[in-house]
Amino acid sequence: MRRLTTLILTLATLASPGLAQDMRAPGVAADDSRQIVDITGPPxxxxxxxxxxxxxxxxxxxxxxxxxxxxxxxxxxxxxxxxxxxxxxxxxxxxxxxxxxxxxxxxxxxxxxxxxxxxxxxxxxxxxxxxxxxxxxxxxxLAPASRAAASGDSVALAGFSQDRVHLLMADRDCAVTAQGKPAGPGGMLIFHSCSASRGTSGGPLLVRTDGQWRLGGVNVGITAQAGNLAIWPDGLDGAxxxxxxx
CATH class of the missing domain: 2.40.10.10 (Trypsin-like serine proteases)
Incomplete structure (x- = not known):
């Protein structure tokens, strides 16, 4: 929990361009595995x-x-x-x-x-x-899953990244690297290895449940220390x- 708290304190640097040198657009790794997907088919x-x-x-x-x-x-x-x-x-x-x-x-x-x-x-x-x-x-x-994407889960992330803003691209070769919910109100934090940049904010972090894609989190940005970040919305059912x- 101490490491998670430290990471939270760095979140004010969301979408900062000054990340590691192995990045292309902020949040996109040098071994970029994103692909253009067919917007006419599920999910x-x-x-x-x-x-x-x-x-x-x-x-x-x-x-x-x-x-x-x-x-x-x-x-x-x-x-x-x-x-x-x-x-x-x-x-x-x-x-x-x-x-x-x-x-x-x-x-x-x-x-x-x-x-x-x-x-x-x-x-x-x-x-x-x-x-x-x-x-x-x-x-x-595309229904939400019954739980947030958890550490070790294989996931996918799709969105309209700043470097390919007119195409829907998805990284289907990534995983949740850490998850945690500090004390107090608010959603679960989900750190993941999917490549994504500005424009993918709000995009779905997808998990497979019973052979179907479900929403396991909402992508919100990148951090200075821990890669890309999604959250599990707290209070979504009421909304x-x-x-x-x-």
Missing amino acids: WNSIARVQTNIGGKCTGTVIGPRLVLTAAHCLYNPRTRRLLAAGSLHVLLGYERGDYKTHLTVDALHVPTAYDGTKPGESVRHDWALLRLSAPADVPV IKALSAP
Whole structure:
């Protein structure tokens, strides 16, 4: 737990470009094993590009007919120091090379009250957001797993990385390297070896359960010491119920 606490103290350096020399784009290892995936087939067709009216671009996952899970920091406006309103958000399904299958707007959102965009390191355990779409998504739902991805689990991570921003890429040759939940409120921290860079924030850390892909975490960034980081959202079930209510 002491090592985990030390790592948490470094999280203010999320997405820092000053990482080890064996990196390409921040978070992408020299032995990059990412591949372009088929956005028309599962589970990749359940992964969305999330865009904002101020130019932000992240990744999200369709976890309900009208629900997309992403990272809270993707919705933060550093100029106003506030979260963007639902009407400023756009979800693109089947996005590839500037084209997309479906464009949906967002009519409501949930972000944990403890999330503070001015303090990314301190807020990382609360760095998730649930978006309610203006209409049902025309893709399969990628359901959350029954538990967070755990140490030793083989996992995959998909998203729209900054170095290939117009293509959905996935690293399917990686694993969870550490997991822990310090005292206090907030989600589980999941450190993993998947290559990913800016733009993959909000993307799904995938685990296989009974032969099917499930969401085992939400990618949120990189750290100075421990590679890439995902979290297991604390309070997701309540948010799903709230945004699914008539």
